[in-house]
Amino acid sequence: MTKLSVRTTVNGDEQNFLADPTTTLLDALRDELRLTGAKEGCGTGDCGACSVIVDGRVVCSCLMLAVEAEGRSVTTVEGLAEAGRLHPLQSKFLEHAALQCGFCTPGFLVAAKALLDVNPSPTETEVRFWLAGNLCRCTGYDKIVRAVMDAAAEMRQERCA
Amino acid sequence: MSQSLDTPPFSVIGGRPVRPDGVDKVTGRALFGADFAVAGQLCGRVLRSPHAHAKIVSIDTRKARALAGVKAVVTGADFPNLKSEVHEGGESSSDLRDLAINVIARDKALYEGHAVAAVAAISPKIAEEALRLISVVYEPLPHVLEVEAAMAADAPILHDHLRTGGVTPAPTTASNIAKRHIFERGDLAQGFADADVTYEGRYTTQAVHQGYIEPHACVAQWGEDGQCDVWCSSQGHFMVRAHCAKILNISLSDVRVTPLEIGGGFGGKTTVYLEPLALALSRQSGRPVKMVMTRDEVFRATGPTSGAAMTVRLGAKRDGTLTAAKVELKFQAGAFPGSPVGAACMTALACYDVPNFEVLGWDVVTNTPKVAAYRAPGAPIVAFAVESAMDELARTLKIDPIELRLKNAVRDGVIASYGPKYRNIGYVETLEALKASDHYKAPLGPNQGRGFAVGFWFNIGGESTASVHVAEDGGVTVTTGSPDIGGSRASMQMMAAETLGLPVERVRAKIADTASIGFSNVTGGSRTTFATGLAVIEACRKIIADATRRAVGTFGVEADQVVWTHGQVELLDGSKPPLTLADLARESGKTGGPMSAEVALNAQGAGPGFGAHLCDLEVDPETGQVSVVRYTAAQDVGRAIHPAYVEGQIQGGVAQGLGWALNEAYLFDPGGRMENPGFLDYRMPVASDLPMIDTILVEVANPRHPFGAKGVGETPIVPPLAAAANAVRAATGLRLNDLPLAPPAILAASDLARAAE
Amino acid sequence: MIHVILPADLPFTGGVTQVGVEAKTLKGLMQALEKRFPGLGDHLDRKMAFAVDGEIHQDAWFAPLPDGAEVVVLPKIGGG
Numbered sequence: 001m002t003k004l005s006v007r008t009t010v011n012g013d014e015q016n017f018l019a020d021p022t023t024t025l026l027d028a029l030r031d032e033l034r035l036t037g038a039k040e041g042c043g044t045g046d047c048g049a050c051s052v053i054v055d056g057r058v059v060c061s062c063l064m065l066a067v068e069a070e071g072r073s074v075t076t077v078e079g080l081a082e083a084g085r086l087h088p089l090q091s092k093f094l095e096h097a098a099l100q101c102g103f104c105t106p107g108f109l110v111a112a113k114a115l116l117d118v119n120p121s122p123t124e125t126e127v128r129f130w131l132a133g134n135l136c137r138c139t140g141y142d143k144i145v146r147a148v149m150d151a152a153a154e155m156r157q158e159r160c161a
Numbered sequence: 162m163s164q165s166l167d168t169p170p171f172s173v174i175g176g177r178p179v180r181p182d183g184v185d186k187v188t189g190r191a192l193f194g195a196d197f198a199v200a201g202q203l204c205g206r207v208l209r210s211p212h213a214h215a216k217i218v219s220i221d222t223r224k225a226r227a228l229a230g231v232k233a234v235v236t237g238a239d240f241p242n243l244k245s246e247v248h249e250g251g252e253s254s255s256d257l258r259d260l261a262i263n264v265i266a267r268d269k270a271l272y273e274g275h276a277v278a279a280v281a282a283i284s285p286k287i288a289e290e291a292l293r294l295i296s297v298v299y300e301p302l303p304h305v306l307e308v309e310a311a312m313a314a315d316a317p318i319l320h321d322h323l324r325t326g327g328v329t330p331a332p333t334t335a336s337n338i339a340k341r342h343i344f345e346r347g348d349l350a351q352g353f354a355d356a357d358v359t360y361e362g363r364y365t366t367q368a369v370h371q372g373y374i375e376p377h378a379c380v381a382q383w384g385e386d387g388q389c390d391v392w393c394s395s396q397g398h399f400m401v402r403a404h405c406a407k408i409l410n411i412s413l414s415d416v417r418v419t420p421l422e423i424g425g426g427f428g429g430k431t432t433v434y435l436e437p438l439a440l441a442l443s444r445q446s447g448r449p450v451k452m453v454m455t456r457d458e459v460f461r462a463t464g465p466t467s468g469a470a471m472t473v474r475l476g477a478k479r480d481g482t483l484t485a486a487k488v489e490l491k492f493q494a495g496a497f498p499g500s501p502v503g504a505a506c507m508t509a510l511a512c513y514d515v516p517n518f519e520v521l522g523w524d525v526v527t528n529t530p531k532v533a534a535y536r537a538p539g540a541p542i543v544a545f546a547v548e549s550a551m552d553e554l555a556r557t558l559k560i561d562p563i564e565l566r567l568k569n570a571v572r573d574g575v576i577a578s579y580g581p582k583y584r585n586i587g588y589v590e591t592l593e594a595l596k597a598s599d600h601y602k603a604p605l606g607p608n609q610g611r612g613f614a615v616g617f618w619f620n621i622g623g624e625s626t627a628s629v630h631v632a633e634d635g636g637v638t639v640t641t642g643s644p645d646i647g648g649s650r651a652s653m654q655m656m657a658a659e660t661l662g663l664p665v666e667r668v669r670a671k672i673a674d675t676a677s678i679g680f681s682n683v684t685g686g687s688r689t690t691f692a693t694g695l696a697v698i699e700a701c702r703k704i705i706a707d708a709t710r711r712a713v714g715t716f717g718v719e720a721d722q723v724v725w726t727h728g729q730v731e732l733l734d735g736s737k738p739p740l741t742l743a744d745l746a747r748e749s750g751k752t753g754g755p756m757s758a759e760v761a762l763n764a765q766g767a768g769p770g771f772g773a774h775l776c777d778l779e780v781d782p783e784t785g786q787v788s789v790v791r792y793t794a795a796q797d798v799g800r801a802i803h804p805a806y807v808e809g810q811i812q813g814g815v816a817q818g819l820g821w822a823l824n825e826a827y828l829f830d831p832g833g834r835m836e837n838p839g840f841l842d843y844r845m846p847v848a849s850d851l852p853m854i855d856t857i858l859v860e861v862a863n864p865r866h867p868f869g870a871k872g873v874g875e876t877p878i879v880p881p882l883a884a885a886a887n888a889v890r891a892a893t894g895l896r897l898n899d900l901p902l903a904p905p906a907i908l909a910a911s912d913l914a915r916a917a918e
Numbered sequence: 919m920i921h922v923i924l925p926a927d928l929p930f931t932g933g934v935t936q937v938g939v940e941a942k943t944l945k946g947l948m949q950a951l952e953k954r955f956p957g958l959g960d961h962l963d964r965k966m967a968f969a970v971d972g973e974i975h976q977d978a979w980f981a982p983l984p985d986g987a988e989v990v991v992l993p994k995i996g997g998g
Contacts, residue, residue, distance in 0.1 A: 020286075036196035037189020039424070041374040042456040046840035049374055077189040090187040094179045097805035100647035100813065102186030103193055103375045103424025125849075132849040135840060137372045137425050138647060139809055140816035141848040247964070251976075251996025254965075327927060343927050371998075428998020503993055534998030580923065580992040581969025619995045621976065686997025765981060766973045865973065875997060 008069040010035070011079030019066035026050045028066035029076060037077035037106040041135065048134035051107040051114075052076050058114035060133075077106035080113060088151040088158075089113055098147035100138035108134050112148045120156055124149065167867050173659040174868050177805045180651035181670050186422075193422045194378030194394035195453045202380060203232055203281040205435070205442050205452035206288040208295050209462060210270030210277050213528040213833025214304035214317060217268055217277065217297065224294040225280060230287035232446035234295070236278045237267040239441055241410040248404075251504070251621070251686075255531075259497035261408040263531045264437050270299065271319060271496035272528050273834045274461030276434075281442035281450045304528040304833040308493045309470050311337040311527045319496065319526045339498030342506050342522035344579065352485025352517025356476030360554045363472050364546040366882075366900045367826035368465040368493060371535045372817070372845050375424020376459045381439035382449040389416045389440055394423035396430045396644060397683030402675050408437040416440075419674040420644045427817070428534030431683045434463055460838035464533025465827055467492040467500045469542045473550040481560045481568040486510055486518040490543055495531040500524045501539030504619075507579035508540040508879075509547055511617040512588060512771065513569045518578065528833055534685065537618040537875035541818060541882050548614035548883030549898060552890065562613040562887075563596050566773070587797030587861030588615075588771040594857045595773045595795040609779045609790060610891025616772045616879025620872030621686040622764030626679030627696035629657065629704055631756035635743025637661060637668045639700075642681030643693040644672060647813075647874070648806035649684065655802055656694050656868065660701035661742065662728030679761045687872025690802055691863075692764035698867050703758035704742075711752040712740045766865030770876035772796040774815070776884035780892045782911070785904030787823055787889065789850065794880070795857035799871025804858060811877040812854040818881025820846045826901050920947060920983050923990045930958040944968055945979035947989060967994045 003018035010033060017032040029035045029052070038061055041049035045060040052061045053075040080087040089109050092098070099105045108131065115122060115130045122130065127148050128141070136144060169175070185191040222234045243258040265276045278295050282288040303317040310316060318335045325332050327341035353359060379393035389411070395401050398418035406413040423430060435452040442450040454463070469492045476485035488509050494500035502522040509520050555562040570589050576582050592615070595601060605611060628640040639657045643649060650670035658665040682688065705725050712730035713720050716737060723730050729739040749756045777791040794811050801807040824844040828836045837843045862869025882900065890896050895910045919938045926935050937954065941947035947968070952959025967976040969990040975981045976994055983989065 030196070035189070036192070039193065039375065040195065040453075041376070041424075042840050044456065044839055044841065047374055047456075077187075081188055086184070086187065093187050094183040097177065097180070097648065097803075097809055099183070099186055100806070100809050101373075101375070101423060101425045102182075102191060103373075103422075105186055106189045109187060124853075128848040128851075132847040135374055135845060135847060137374055137427070137817065137845065138813045140812035140814075140846075140854050141851055142812045142854045143805070143809060145848060145853070251994040254994075254996070345926060431996075431998065504995060507993065507995075534996065536998045538996070538998045580925070580990040581974060582972040582988070582990070584972040619974070619997070621995055621997050622974075623976070686995070688997065763977055765975045765978050 004067055006066055006070050008071065009073040011075060021067055023066045024062050025064040025066045025069050026061035029061060035076050035078050039103055039106065048111060049104050049107040051110045051134065053110055053114050058111050075110070077109050080109060088154045089148065092147040092151040092154070096143045096147040096150065098139065098143040104134060104136045108136070108144055116152050116155060120152060122152060171659055173655045173665050174802055175804060177803060178651065178655065178665045180648050181654050182645065182650050191422045193375055193424050197380055197392050197421055198451065199380050199382060199449040202449040202451045203283060203446060204285045204288045205279060205281045205439055205450045206292055207276045207438065207458065208278040208292045210266065210273060210275040212270055212299055212301050213273045214302040215270045215299040216302060217266060217270055218300050219298045220278060221296040222278065225291040228287065228291050228294060230283040231280055231291045232283070232448060233281040233442040234278065234291065235438065235441045235445060237265045240265055240408065243407065255497060255499035257407050260404065260432065263497060264408055264434060272530050274458065274530060275496070276438065276462065279438045279442055281446050306527055306529055306829055306833055308468060308491045308525050308527060311525045312491065312523065319528065323526065337526045338523055339494060339526055340524040342503045344506050344520040345518065347517030349485055349487060349517050349519050353476045355484045357479040358557050359474060359476045360550055360557060361472065361474040362546065362550045362553065362898055364549065364898045366469045366542050366545060368468040368529060369821050369825045370460060370465040370843065371427040371429035373425030373427060373429060376454040376456060377435050377463065378453040379436050379439050380449055380451045381436060381443050383440055383444040387415055391416065391418045391436055391440065392421055393418065393436055394421045394430065396423065396426040396646065396685050398644065398675055399642060399680050400431060400683050401433055401436055404433045405437050405440055409440060417674055417676040420672055423644050423646055426646055426685065427536045428538060428685055429464060431534050431685050456840065457838045460843060461835050462530055464495060464531050466535035466538065467494065467532050467542065469493065471543065471546040473546045475550050475554050477554055477558065479558065481558055481565050483513055483515045483569045484517060486515050488520045488547065490522040491525060492523065493527045493529060493532065494524050495527060495529045497531045498524055498526060500532050505539030505543040508617050509543045510578035512566065512571060512615050513578065514571050514575050515569065515578065536814060536817065536878045540616065540618055540879045541821065544614065544616050544879045545882035545886065545900065548880065549886050552883065552887040553896065563592055566615055567592055585768060585861060585863055586771060587859050590861055591771050591773050591795045591797045591859045594859050595775060595793065598793055598857060600775050600791060600793040600855065605777060608782060608892055609777055610888045610893065612776045612778070612884045612887030612891060614774055614880040614883035614887060616876055617769060618687065618875040618879060619769050620691065620767045620875070621688045622692045622767040623682035623686065623688050624763045625681045625693040625696040626759065626761040627693060627700045628678060628759040629700040629757065631704060631742060631746045633746055635667070635741065635746045637663060638671060639668060639697055640671045640673045640678055641693050641697065642673060642678045643689050644684045646684050647810060648803065649689045651806060652690050652694060652802040653697050656697050657701050660698050661704065663742065687770065687874040688767065690870050691767050691866055691872055694870060695764045695866060696760045696762050699762065700758045700760040703760065704756060707756060707758065708742060708745050711745050714752060715740060715748070768799055768863035768865070768871035770797060770871055770873060772876045772880050774880040774884045776881065776888045778885060778888035778892055780889060780907060785907035787902060789819060789852055791852055793855040793857065794877055795859060796873065796876055797859045797861050797871065798873045799863040799866065800860050800869035801858050802868060802870055807858060807873050808856045810874045811856045814874070814877025815854050815881050816846050816851060818878045819885060822882045822885035822900060822902055824901050824903055919986065921988045922947070922951070923988065925991060929961060930955045941983055943979065943983060944975060944981045947983060962991065965994060966991050
């Protein structure tokens with residue numbers, strides 16, 4: 001089967017790569033663009049380890065075809081830090097020890113960013129339900145939720161300052 | 162080298178610095194198993210048995226081999242037949258021959274998902290097409306899944322050669338019962354005769370999976386000169402090397418294993434599945450081979466832990482003193498012997514000072530995936546039974562459940578149910594800490610109940626090697642062979658910094674491959690902070706001794722005129738400024754050469770862990786849905802090197818235990834095929850299922866570790882199963898003895914109770 | 919004299935649970951027990967751990983045994 005050309009913006013940069021029609025966005029990001037931050041935990045959209053943001057919406061990239069990214073804008077975990085500065089979510093995850101093995105962490109960071117983009121002051125319940133699509137087996141979610149809420153608070157302060 | 166117990170105040174220990182590998186993990190740069198790639202690599206895939214039990218009559222791979230793009234095809238015939246050789250891994254001991262047959266079947270498929278053949282091709286599509294072209298002729302056999310059914314006289318037999326061990330006279334006929342374990346003390350009959358009240362319960366649990374989010378993955382390369390390279394995530398790359406060498410019958414020193422970051426293990430990655438297959442495919446094809454499991458494969462073909470059937474009978478005096486305990490445990494081992502029933506027997510009564518007991522355990526093979534270690538293997542299962550029974554006893558005696566545990570608590574000097582005399586344990590302190598907590602006194606709302614349970618795990622020591630180098634600028638690198646599952650780089654960095662009197666930022670922690678550092682046992686068994694930490698600390702002490710010697714020469718004084726303190730060597734008379742580690746490192750070329758030390762040890766004297774948990778659940782009477790309202794876990798941790806990671810271990814273990822109690826289970830269809838091999842229907846806890854998990858870190862120091870550390874990782878998963886069941890009992894009046902406590906089970910019990918009224 | 923406590927279901931011992939031997943290390947202990955109960959030494963070495971005055975030792979041939987110590991034999995533990 002001949003590969004198709006896909007033109008898309010990834011983390012702010014224009015990318016043009018080749019993909020089989022049946023290749024998932026996840027596999028294209030990982031294999032063609034070597035952006036291995038997004039992970040395959042299940043391949044069926046149940047664990048969220050593959051979460052990326054496409055045109056402002058968090059999606060499971062294992063459930064999206066690479067060709068569907070044509071003309072769209074994709075953000076992965078690799079796009080969170082800017083010019084050597086960690087995103088507040090990344091800093092807070094580190095500060096709160098909200099990761100143990102770190103495998104689910106990229107998915108959580110992307111999903112949490114998508115939350116704070118639409119809701120800068122989430123309650124604990126809102127955070128938990130928004131992140132219910134991201135599985136973590138190591139932490140029991142306690143420190144993840146604290147980190148997200150603390151990052152939200154810091155980002156609200158930065159906005160006011 | 163003396164091992165004195167360092168006491169607070171500490172400069173670094175007990176703090177919460179950011180872990181040294183943290184930035185890589187939050188930016189997506191860290192390379193896990195499937196992230197790694199090698200030029201020219203092929204894609205490997207596995208053909209798995211669709212039958213739970215079948216003779217493999219023939220395998221025809223010709224069409225697969227002929228497919229363009231297929232470079233290698235292997236079956237069991239391509240692997241050596243091993244002699245029986247037990248790998249003595251403690252309670253998870255298994256025969257290496259069984260392990261080899263588990264990696265790829267020989268004459269029989271023993272469970273649905275059992276690997277039967279493997280291929281390597283230039284693309285995933287071609288590899289999958291090749292699998293479809295392999296014809297396997299099976300002769301399906303009757304299968305057995307449930308442990309008691311497998312023990313029955315007419316059960317289908319998995320292994321004709323298997324005879325029940327631990328029974329005299331030794332049996333001569335084949336059985337699915339691999340071994341009988343027994344632990345006894347005193348006079349059981351008299352003990353029950355002395356009791357004022359007795360309670361007996363029967364309990365069952367289902368097989369549950371460790372549930373690590375990262376599927377197994379590896380890249381293997383068999384060089385033209387016979388030198389092999391394996392890159393994989395695992396809990397122990399030295400274990401991977403040893404197992405691959407045995408299974409392929411090659412020299413261990415011809416294999417180098419490089420550890421990649423690991424996305425969770427919990428015991429499930431202390432064995433091998435793909436690596437020997439990838440090596441065999443690489444040998445045949447002459448190319449590197451990458452293999453990654455799908456989630457479906459992880460469930461169907463990698464070890465869950467045992468399902469079990471258990472009975473517990475307790476006898477006590479009216480004042481709560483236990484007089485007798487009789488426990489019988491039947492554990493599923495999966496397709497090959499080696500369930501953790503032995504360890505379960507040993508932990509069953511570990512929290513209790515009981516004068517008369519009998520604990521009987523049965524290791525039983527079944528046509529399900531071979532079980533693998535899962536966090537405190539065996540202990541959560543038996544604790545579910547014992548702690549549920551203790552809860553009923555407390556109700557009958559009208560004694561508070563914590564008071565009942567205190568009344569029978571083990572303390573220093575008490576002989577443990579599994580043999581040794583306890584020393585330096587913090588069980589009573591843990592119970593008292595929980596009793597003093599706010600949670601204990603907090604009021605409950607409607608349909609809510611509070612459950613209490615305790616738990617124990619041994620923790621182990623074992624072999625570790627640590628290497629410490631001081632760079633020319635005085636910066637320190639600590640290298641070990643212990644994969645970092647949950648922040649151990651941070652604790653190694655902190656223990657080194659504390660010992661050397663350096664700020665934590667001046668210390669880096671790395672993990673080296675099998676060719677670059679001496680041997681280390683797996684990261685598991687709650688051993689790493691204790692044993693690898695001990696090696697790190699002792700290597701740092703060697704650096705200190707060396708630095709002091711160089712300073713003596715540099716100052717030109719006698720050895721008794723200097724002292725090492727806080728990262729530098731000082732003259733007692735203060736006549737010259739001190740020499741810091743950086744000063745000494747700068748001149749190290751002139752004072753003997755580079756500053757470097759390595760320690761390799763087998764750490765002994767690991768301290769056991771005790772936990773006491775409170776669980777508040779709310780049960781919806783209409784739907785049977787259970788919500789976790791509040792949870793507090795108290796645990797004796799010895800000394801929390803990095804409290805955030807100790808809290809994290811406890812919170813993670815609690816979450817797994819709650820999943821086990823409330824929702825997780827392997828479900829099989831009548832054909833023995835797993836019905837829920839995915840995260841949608843194998844329902845693990847998500848963020849909206851849980852509240853914040855409060856932890857109470859009790860510190861009763863372990864004198865065998867310089868900072869008093871005890872293992873912490875496994876104990877937390879032991880109490881939650883019964884804590885949840887006891888909470889359901891308190892909330893609904895229903896005693897459910899069969900896990901999981903899923904809504905259908907609660908509604909069925911509630912209907913039954915209503916019908917009985 | 920080292921006071922040794924053995925599990926009742928250990929092979930080769932015929933059910934003996936308490937025995938006194940002379941030994942200065944755990945390896946010496948295993949050799950002494952092998953003399954008393956032929957076949958036991960290798961079994962202990964491969965499958966069992968030892969609590970020396972309460973402190974658990976696993977694979978520690980040269981662990982010193984203080985005179986008068988109590989050594990409890992128990993199965994090895996691996997963990998997960």
